[in-house]
Amino acid sequence: MEEYVGELWDRLITGAAEKRHAAATVKLDDIAKSVAIFFRALGGDPGLGISAAPAIRHGARRRLLQRMAGSGEKVELSWRDGEVLRLPSQIDLFAEYALNRDLYFWLVAMAAVDTDNNQPWIVRNQQATQSTLQRFPGLHVRYSRLVDALLAMRIPPHKLPEDEAAQEYSIRQALQQPGSVDEITLAKRPFQPVPLWPHPNPPVSGEPTATGVGSPEQASNAAQKKNRRKHLAQRNDVKDDKNGFLMMFRAESLFSWAEFVKVNRPQDEEDDTETAQLAAEDMDSLTIARDGKASAANVRFDLDLPAGAADDTPLGEGVLLPEWNWKKQVLQPDYCSLQQLIATDAKPCELPHALKNTANQLRRQFQALTPTRHWLKGQQDGDELDLDAWVQLVSERNSAMPTSEHGLYRAQVNQERDLACLLLADLSLSTDAYVSNHARVIDVIRDSLLLFSEALTATGDSFALYGFSSLKRSHVRFNYIKGFDEKYSSQVRGRITAIKPGYYTRMGAAIRHASSLLVQQKRRQRLLLILTDGKPNDLDQYEGRYGIEDTRMALIEARRLGLRPFCVTIDTEASDYLPHLFGAGGYVVIRNPEDLPKELPLLYAQMTR
Amino acid sequence: METQTSSTPFYEPSGDECDLFERAWKNRLPLLIKGPTGCGKTRFVAHMAARLGLPLHTVACHDDLTAADLVGRHLIGDGETIWNDGPLTRAVREGGICYLDEVVEARKDTTVVLHPLADDRRMLPIDRTGELLQAPPAFMLVVSYNPGYQNFLKGMKPSTRQRFVSLTFDFPSATQEEAILMGETGIDSMTAKRLVSIAGAFRALRDHDLEEVASTRLLVYAATLIKDGYDPVRACQAALVETLTDDAETAVALSEVVSATFGR
Numbered sequence: 001m002e003e004y005v006g007e008l009w010d011r012l013i014t015g016a017a018e019k020r021h022a023a024a025t026v027k028l029d030d031i032a033k034s035v036a037i038f039f040r041a042l043g044g045d046p047g048l049g050i051s052a053a054p055a056i057r058h059g060a061r062r063r064l065l066q067r068m069a070g071s072g073e074k075v076e077l078s079w080r081d082g083e084v085l086r087l088p089s090q091i092d093l094f095a096e097y098a099l100n101r102d103l104y105f106w107l108v109a110m111a112a113v114d115t116d117n118n119q120p121w122i123v124r125n126q127q128a129t130q131s132t133l134q135r136f137p138g139l140h141v142r143y144s145r146l147v148d149a150l151l152a153m154r155i156p157p158h159k160l161p162e163d164e165a166a167q168e169y170s171i172r173q174a175l176q177q178p179g180s181v182d183e184i185t186l187a188k189r190p191f192q193p194v195p196l197w198p199h200p201n202p203p204v205s206g207e208p209t210a211t212g213v214g215s216p217e218q219a220s221n222a223a224q225k226k227n228r229r230k231h232l233a234q235r236n237d238v239k240d241d242k243n244g245f246l247m248m249f250r251a252e253s254l255f256s257w258a259e260f261v262k263v264n265r266p267q268d269e270e271d272d273t274e275t276a277q278l279a280a281e282d283m284d285s286l287t288i289a290r291d292g293k294a295s296a297a298n299v300r301f302d303l304d305l306p307a308g309a310a311d312d313t314p315l316g317e318g319v320l321l322p323e324w325n326w327k328k329q330v331l332q333p334d335y336c337s338l339q340q341l342i343a344t345d346a347k348p349c350e351l352p353h354a355l356k357n358t359a360n361q362l363r364r365q366f367q368a369l370t371p372t373r374h375w376l377k378g379q380q381d382g383d384e385l386d387l388d389a390w391v392q393l394v395s396e397r398n399s400a401m402p403t404s405e406h407g408l409y410r411a412q413v414n415q416e417r418d419l420a421c422l423l424l425a426d427l428s429l430s431t432d433a434y435v436s437n438h439a440r441v442i443d444v445i446r447d448s449l450l451l452f453s454e455a456l457t458a459t460g461d462s463f464a465l466y467g468f469s470s471l472k473r474s475h476v477r478f479n480y481i482k483g484f485d486e487k488y489s490s491q492v493r494g495r496i497t498a499i500k501p502g503y504y505t506r507m508g509a510a511i512r513h514a515s516s517l518l519v520q521q522k523r524r525q526r527l528l529l530i531l532t533d534g535k536p537n538d539l540d541q542y543e544g545r546y547g548i549e550d551t552r553m554a555l556i557e558a559r560r561l562g563l564r565p566f567c568v569t570i571d572t573e574a575s576d577y578l579p580h581l582f583g584a585g586g587y588v589v590i591r592n593p594e595d596l597p598k599e600l601p602l603l604y605a606q607m608t609r
Numbered sequence: 610m611e612t613q614t615s616s617t618p619f620y621e622p623s624g625d626e627c628d629l630f631e632r633a634w635k636n637r638l639p640l641l642i643k644g645p646t647g648c649g650k651t652r653f654v655a656h657m658a659a660r661l662g663l664p665l666h667t668v669a670c671h672d673d674l675t676a677a678d679l680v681g682r683h684l685i686g687d688g689e690t691i692w693n694d695g696p697l698t699r700a701v702r703e704g705g706i707c708y709l710d711e712v713v714e715a716r717k718d719t720t721v722v723l724h725p726l727a728d729d730r731r732m733l734p735i736d737r738t739g740e741l742l743q744a745p746p747a748f749m750l751v752v753s754y755n756p757g758y759q760n761f762l763k764g765m766k767p768s769t770r771q772r773f774v775s776l777t778f779d780f781p782s783a784t785q786e787e788a789i790l791m792g793e794t795g796i797d798s799m800t801a802k803r804l805v806s807i808a809g810a811f812r813a814l815r816d817h818d819l820e821e822v823a824s825t826r827l828l829v830y831a832a833t834l835i836k837d838g839y840d841p842v843r844a845c846q847a848a849l850v851e852t853l854t855d856d857a858e859t860a861v862a863l864s865e866v867v868s869a870t871f872g873r
Contacts, residue, residue, distance in 0.1 A: 037818045037862035041810040042869075046817050105865050135806065138872030381677040393685070408685070583816040 025092040026100040028052055033575060035108050039085060042112035042136070046580055047326070047545060047552075052089035053078055053199075078107045079199040082327075083545045085111050093195055094149050102142050103195065109139060110198060122174055122184045125197040129178040146196060147175045154192055163187035312341035315480060321509045323473065326549035336509040338476040346498035348490035351454070355447060355597070359454040362601050366458035369605060371417050375410050382411030419608060420462045420484065420521035424514045425449060425499070426532035427467040427479060432501040433533075435593040441533050441570065442501045447597035448531065449481070449496045455601035457488045461608070462521065465492070466514060467499055470506035472539050477503065478513055484521055507536035508550035511565070515558040527607065528558055528565040531600070533593075535577060552581050566607065568600060620649070620656035621789045623781045630657045633774050634706075639727040639750040641770065644778030647824020649789075650753045653778070654708045663747060664705035666696045670715035676722045679709075680735055692738055697722070701733045704747030712752040713765050720769045726750055727772035783809065786825060794832040800841065803870045804828050807845060810866045811853065818859055823849050841871045 028035070028050075036050045055076045076088035087107060091100040109132045115124045133140055151172060157165040164187040171191060174181040323335035351359055377386050389408050396402075425448075431441035449465055456463045464486075467479035479499065482492045511530070518526050536547035555565050567578060567587035578587045588603060590596050630653075633640050642650045651667070658665035668679065681695035700707035709715070709723075725732045731744040752773065754765065781789060783805050790801040808823040815822045831848035835841050845867040854860050 031858075031861070033858040034861040034865070037814065037859055038865050040817055041814055041862060041866045043810070043813055046813075105869070109869065136866075136869040137803070138868055138870045141872045142869075381675065381682055579817045584818050584820045 021092050021095045021100075024095055024097040024100055025090050026097065026104060027090045028087055028104070029089075031101070031104060035087070035104060036576075038105060039108045039112055042109055044085070044108075044112035047549060048080065049084045049576055051084040051086050052076075053086035075193040075195070077193060077195065077197075077199040078111060080111045088195075091195075093153075096149075099146065099149055102146055106139070106143065106146060106196060107198070109136065110196075120183060121200045122170070122181055125194075126174050126178040126181060128198075133178070150194075150196060151175065161187075164189055164191070167191050312479065313344045315340040315342050319513060321476070321512050323508055324550040324553035326546060326553075331553070336473040336476050336506065338478050338509055338513050340478045340480055342480040343495050343498040346491075346494040348494040349497055350490060351450060351493060352447075352497075355450055355454075358598060359451055362451060362455040362598075363458040366455045366601065366605065369417065369459045369608075371460070373412055375412055377410055378407040379409045379411040380407045382407075382409030384410045386410045417459065417461055417608070418523050419525040419527060420464075420518065420523040421456070421527040421529055421604070421608075422464045422466065422484075422514050422518040423449070423452060423529045423531060424510060425465070425467045426505055426507075426530075426534075427469045427477075427499055427501055428503055428505040428534075428537075429469075429501050430505070430534050435570070439594060440501075441593065442499065444570070444593050444596050445531060446496055446499055448600045449499075450493065451597045452600050452604070453482070453488050453492065453496070455604070462523065464517065465496070466510075466517075468505075468507075468510035468514075469501075469503040470509065470538050471503045473506070473509075473542070476506050476509040476513075478510060484517075504538040504542075505532070505534065505536050505547075506538045506542055507532070507547065508554040511551065511554040511558060515554070515561055515563055518563055519561045525608075526563045527604075528563045529604070530565065530567045532567065532569050532571070534569075534571045548577055548580065555581055568596070568603065570596060617659040618652055618655045619789075619792050620652055621781065621785055621792060623785055626653065626776055626778075627657065627660070629774075629776060631661065634661060634663075634749050637731065637746060637749070638774045639752070639772060641773035641775045642751065642753040642778060643756050643775065644753070645780065645824065646755050646821060647826030648778045648780050649825060650778055651708075651710060654706065654751055654753075658706045658708075661706075663749070664700075664703060665708060666700040666705060667708045667710060668696050669710045670712050670719075672714060672716070674715040674719060676716075676718045679719055680722055680733070681737075683737060697726075698733060698735065698742065701726070701742045701744045701748055704745040706749045706751055709750075709752040711754055713754045720766065723750065723752075723769065724772065727769075780808070780812065780825060786828065789825060790828055790832045793829050794836045796832045796836045800835055801832065803841075804831055804835075804845070807849065807867055807870050810870075811849065811863065818862075819853055821853065823853060827852060842867055845871065 032050055039048070039050070040046050053076050078085070078087045080086070085108070087104065091103050093103065094100050110125075110128050113128045113131050113135075115128050117124070119127065129143070133143060154168070154172075157168040157172070160168055163185075166185060167187040168191065170181050170184040171194060174184075175194070175196065318337045318339045320334040321336045321338055322331045322333045324331050376382070378389050379386070386408050393408065425445050427442070427445075431445060434440050435444060453463070453465065462484055463482075464484045465481035467481060468477060469479075470476040481495045481499070482488065486492065507530075511528070514528060518528055536551045537543045538547065542550070558565050565582060565586065567582050568590065569578065569587060570590050570593040572589065572591065574587065574589050578589075581587075590599055630640065634657075642653070644650050654667075655665060668674070677695070679695045679697040681693050681698045683690040684693050685691075694702065697707055712720075722733070725734065726744060727750055731748070733742040733744065734740070735742065780786065786805045786808070787798060787801040790796060790804060791798060796804075805828070808825075808828055811819065811823040827848055831844050834844035834848060846864055850860055850863040850867060854863065
């Protein structure tokens with residue numbers, strides 16, 4: 001009974017205190033793509049990703065009810081750093097859906113403006129507001145609607161103590177007449193958060209690790225839906241010589257929830273991820289230790305390179321390749337070393353039985369694309385007379401029928417397919433993930449390569465197959481599967497069957513090398529087809545924006561060489577970054593990875609028709 | 610040489626392209642114009658033809674355009690065959706500008722008839738009639754193409770390209786584009802400014818979210834609708850947003866840019 005009443009009370013109070021409007025909620029996930037395009041259209045940096053911001057304790061005065069309910073402590077504000085634009089994961093501030101949605105677009109418009117970071121926060125916001133309104137005068141109406149709605153919700157100044165009231169007045173004035181407030185005297189207590197403005201002092205996410213210790217690329221379930229809410233990340237280095245069981249602090253200085261304690265729990269393998277998830281969401285910041293010792297559940301492989309004897313045979317000397325550093329905006333020459341490898345021990349084999357039917361079908365379809373010489377009838381001009389058409393014309397005229405204009409010739413046409421295609425497959429460890437109960441990504445890639453080869457052999461187009469993976473810049477692995485001048489044979493099938501997942505995805509270097517191979521093909525059209533399952537990433541600084549920008553540069557170089565890059569991916573979140581790399585028409589996301597083997601040849605046919 | 614008269618189509622120069630065109634014409638050099646769709650290539654040629662007082666023969670090239678379509682063919686009349694000149698032959702006979710729009714779209718054999726015309730021989734051999742036409746001094750060959758949306762299997766052969774003087778067009782600068790909108794449609798400068806600002810925002814999406822960006826021609830369409838009294842936001846949606854994308858989410862973002870500019 002006691003519990004029941006407590007629950008009722010809790011629901012009543014939280015309900016009354018929550019100035020949130022569930023029915024009018026706008027979720028970032030639903031409008032993320034539109035918001036991202038809007039951001040870029042307004043001049044925002046096209047390389048930035050969009051991500052949800054963590055909720056932050058604001059410490060400002062709350063309404064009585066909110067205090068009783070223990071709610072309204074945290075607020076999600078937006079901010080921007082070098083990698084991402086962070087926006088609230090959902091907005092339910094106002095009772096009207098349209099207002100909440102407007103707020104999203106307003107925050108994005110503000111973020112697209114560059115402001116002088118030396119100015120105080122309040123001046124900066126007013127400047128951003130002014131320049132946004134000046135450039136997009138149509139936002140005026142929307143802005144004043146938002147301000148009106150917001151002011152009605154804030155605790156009015158006359159109900160606040162004197163210093164907080166002054167502070168509140170300044171904020172109100174700055175909102176209503178942007179540009180009119182030059183400074184703000186801060187009260188002891190922080191001001192109530194202003195959801196229309198970006199975060200006053202955005203937390204800095206962990207510095208990219210300079211050292212090589214990295215977490216392994218996880219082979220997790222590819223279909224798993226990621227939680228978009230991000231946590232403030234702090235990255236701490238772990239002192240390895242300390243035993244976690246020794247108390248390294250004085251007991252009287254208590255740590256709060258979020259502080260980082262290195263606990264040595266190697267046996268912790270419980271699967272209670274749901275509780276952990278909830279706990280994580282309650283925390284202000286998550287501290288992630290990078291000590292390279294991931295728990296056993298996540299580790300399925302050995303990071304060491306295989307011994308020389310067990311590994312694929314290196315082909316010739318390594319190739320030195322440049323890499324683009326977007327922070328410095330320079331191309332670092334000879335930065336990566338790429339090694340071509342060949343699986344010499346791969347046993348020649350036949351096409352797996354399960355693929356035979358599909359292969360036959362594809363071969364028949366693709367034979368239609370084969371260049372053949374054939375006669376076209378009824379042409380306006382050509383090499384020979386089209387007697388049928390001539391007879392028809394004469395008889396029509398003789399029977400005094402109205403005659404139509406006929407083509408009276410037969411012409412011989414040569415449908416020419418002058419193209420070369422290089423298919424570059426991602427063989428990083430992430431392809432070890434399962435896409436269904438019985439197939440891993442790598443199995444899907446293997447089948448795709450087999451069917452692709454079958455289909456292309458039928459057309460007679462010249463093609464090559466390569467795979468790539470990497471382990472830092474010194475060891476980019478480039479697996480030779482089939483060269484342009486090699487025939488598709490049981491040996492090639494053997495090499496396709498022998499591909500195995502491993503290591504990371506240094507895409508830029510692989511693309512550069514593939515481009516240099518493809519450009520030697522003296523064909524009129526050259527297609528660089530990239531098959532991948534995720535973002536570029538490697539152990540060193542090659543992650544996030546760095547990897548994306550290097551890949552982008554490699555693709556720009558490829559286009560300059562006259563190649564056409566095209567990406568086929570099974571990463572469902574690819575629309576976050578692929579438009580930046582390949583452009584609107586330059587990629588395709590295969591929603592159901594198991595369809596890839598069949599889809600890939602058809603895509604190729606569509607592209608080259 | 611004639612100057613711009615009321616019958617000359619409106620054209621706002623963005624550089625010295627008019628000068629280059631005149632010099633190329635005077636010195637009998639063929640001209641290649643590249644640029645995105647709707648940036649004024651065709652208008653420029655029409656304007657220059659009027660300005661130089663030359664007849665203009667325009668051919669919009671398409672997939673099925675053959676050499677015979679350009680040069681001419683025998684038509685079968687009542688008991689006889691009649692030779693009928695194609696637009697290229699007509700231009701060579703009469704003198705004037707022959708403008709081949711989107712030349713890469715045409716079949717490959719058409720470029721072969723252009724070769725002897727485009728170099729210093731300036732000749733057009735007609736196989737069917739055995740004629741060999743020498744182009745008069747007033748003849749000029751102008752071709753254009755859009756490097757952006759070339760079909761994957763099509764491109765211009767280097768041997769063809771290297772016979773032309775080339776001119777690259779891009780969208781005009783903001784102030785010029787405003788002038789163009791006002792000159793073309795007579796809308797007020799405030800609306801023109803806003804339309805150009807929308808176009809600027811859309812053009813930032815090139816290579817990312819849009820395959821083709823808002824052309825000056827589309828802006829003129831939008832301006833025409835607005836001038837006619839149509840609601841600006843709806844006009845932009847009809848002339849710009851829906852024309853540029855089929856993707857619903859992209860359309861939402863573009864509409865937001867429109868309403869951020871015109872308000873609602």
